[in-house]
Amino acid sequence: MSAVTMTMRLFLPAAIGAIALLQPAWAEPIAEILVTYSNGQFQPGVLNAPVDKPVVIHVKNLDAKALEFESTSLRVEKVVAAKSEGIVNVRALKAGRYEFYDDFNDKAHGALIVE
Amino acid sequence: MLATLIIVFREVFEAGLIVGIVLAVTGSVPHRNSWIGGGVLTGLMAACVVAAFAGALSQLFEGMGQELFNAAILAVAVVMLTWHNVWMASHGREMAGQMRAAGQAVADGSKSLLALAVVVGVAVLREGSEVALFLYGILASDGGGSAASLALGGLAGLVLGAGVCLLTYSGLMRIPQKALFATTTTLITLLAAGMATQAIAFLERANWLISLDRVAWDSGWLISDRSIAGRTLHTLIGYTDQPTQMQLLVYVTVLLGTFLLMRLTATHPTGRGGSAVRERAI
Numbered sequence: 001m002s003a004v005t006m007t008m009r010l011f012l013p014a015a016i017g018a019i020a021l022l023q024p025a026w027a028e029p030i031a032e033i034l035v036t037y038s039n040g041q042f043q044p045g046v047l048n049a050p051v052d053k054p055v056v057i058h059v060k061n062l063d064a065k066a067l068e069f070e071s072t073s074l075r076v077e078k079v080v081a082a083k084s085e086g087i088v089n090v091r092a093l094k095a096g097r098y099e100f101y102d103d104f105n106d107k108a109h110g111a112l113i114v115e
Numbered sequence: 116m117l118a119t120l121i122i123v124f125r126e127v128f129e130a131g132l133i134v135g136i137v138l139a140v141t142g143s144v145p146h147r148n149s150w151i152g153g154g155v156l157t158g159l160m161a162a163c164v165v166a167a168f169a170g171a172l173s174q175l176f177e178g179m180g181q182e183l184f185n186a187a188i189l190a191v192a193v194v195m196l197t198w199h200n201v202w203m204a205s206h207g208r209e210m211a212g213q214m215r216a217a218g219q220a221v222a223d224g225s226k227s228l229l230a231l232a233v234v235v236g237v238a239v240l241r242e243g244s245e246v247a248l249f250l251y252g253i254l255a256s257d258g259g260g261s262a263a264s265l266a267l268g269g270l271a272g273l274v275l276g277a278g279v280c281l282l283t284y285s286g287l288m289r290i291p292q293k294a295l296f297a298t299t300t301t302l303i304t305l306l307a308a309g310m311a312t313q314a315i316a317f318l319e320r321a322n323w324l325i326s327l328d329r330v331a332w333d334s335g336w337l338i339s340d341r342s343i344a345g346r347t348l349h350t351l352i353g354y355t356d357q358p359t360q361m362q363l364l365v366y367v368t369v370l371l372g373t374f375l376l377m378r379l380t381a382t383h384p385t386g387r388g389g390s391a392v393r394e395r396a397i
Contacts, residue, residue, distance in 0.1 A: 054322075065252030066169070068245070072340055075330075075357055076320060079181065079245060081169040082252050087178030089322045104122060104249050 068103035123272025135283025154232035158239025166247035179321035189314035196307035204377040309353020327361035
């Protein structure tokens with residue numbers, strides 16, 4: 001079908017271009033933080049991170065429930081299955097307080113302090 | 116129970132909107148109900164499978180399996196939606212004018228229906244797997260309330276989601292037949308562009324895409340991503356209160372790309388349907 005060929009012809013170079021842009025970014029130094037989740041609470045409730053450095057947050061879920069680690073200001077949203085660990089990548093941040101919460105449980109929240 | 120209801124509804128909401136739009140788009144196509152129903156069912160089953168293997172999925176690609184999986188299925192949906200629009204531009208008028216043999220029209224219609232069934236399946240899969248994970252978690256944990264209240268909350272959330280679907284559908288069906296094609300084409304195009312930016316967001320979270328990742332603006336003070344309006348717009352047009360430059364670029368690219376493809380493949384570019392689409396697409 002001509003529409004399909006046309007679609008392919010136009011999409012393919014775009015797709016190849018897009019793939020060329022994709023590259024894991026491990027070049028910059030990163031700060032790693034661990035937060036555990038048990039009995040419906042984040043431990044610790046307040047995390048600290050340096051300014052202007054990409055942050056990797058390891059969310060360790062010890063509960064038998066899944067959680068969704070979410071934050072609008074950090075622009076993250078990640079489901080962490082029961083008894084497992086999720087990795088959340090965060091861009092280099094400006095100084096400030098960034099709230100996060102469990103989208104599946106409105107009693108669980110915490111904050112990341114960047115300074 | 117109320118918490119269960121709210122969370123289930125929040126997830127089902129998005130899928131409901133999309134199914135409603137697809138139902139309106141395929142309004143008069145024969146056998147559409149079985150195609151779309153098939154898409155929903157397949158999506159549900161796939162959602163359970165994904166939920167069951169969520170832990171394993173997360174571990175893939177250095178912990179970024181979830182993000183890449185979401186980006187991939189969203190990309191599939193974007194291609195399907197775009198393909199549907201292009202296909203409609205080149206064949207829709209012929210079909211409407213009954214210029215083809217009925218059998219051929221149905222066969223062609225099925226191809227486009229398959230694309231939309233895939234879109235429905237993807238929407239149900241994405242939202243459904245979160246619901247399944249959440250509900251499973253409550254069941255598995257000891258102090259999580261009785262199974263009955265869980266089922267009740269989940270069911271009520273599901274019914275409300277189906278309500279959203281019905282409202283979307285009947286709302287679109289109020290549009291006069293003449294304007295319906297242009298409206299649904301515009302909706303599908305915006306839906307595709309929105310899904311493309313969501314796919315970009317997942318690639319950014321996975322750190323697979325770092326070019327142009329600066330946030331272009333923050334309109335959270337006006338419409339927050341967490342508000343009902345924000346969630347609705349997020350599904351319909353891909354609204355996000357803090358889009359990155361790359362997301363904006365991809366959004367515009369998909370809109371322009373669809374517009375160009377439809378122009379290039381339209382059988383009668385000077386026809387009334389064509390010009391209506393053109394106006395809306397700009």
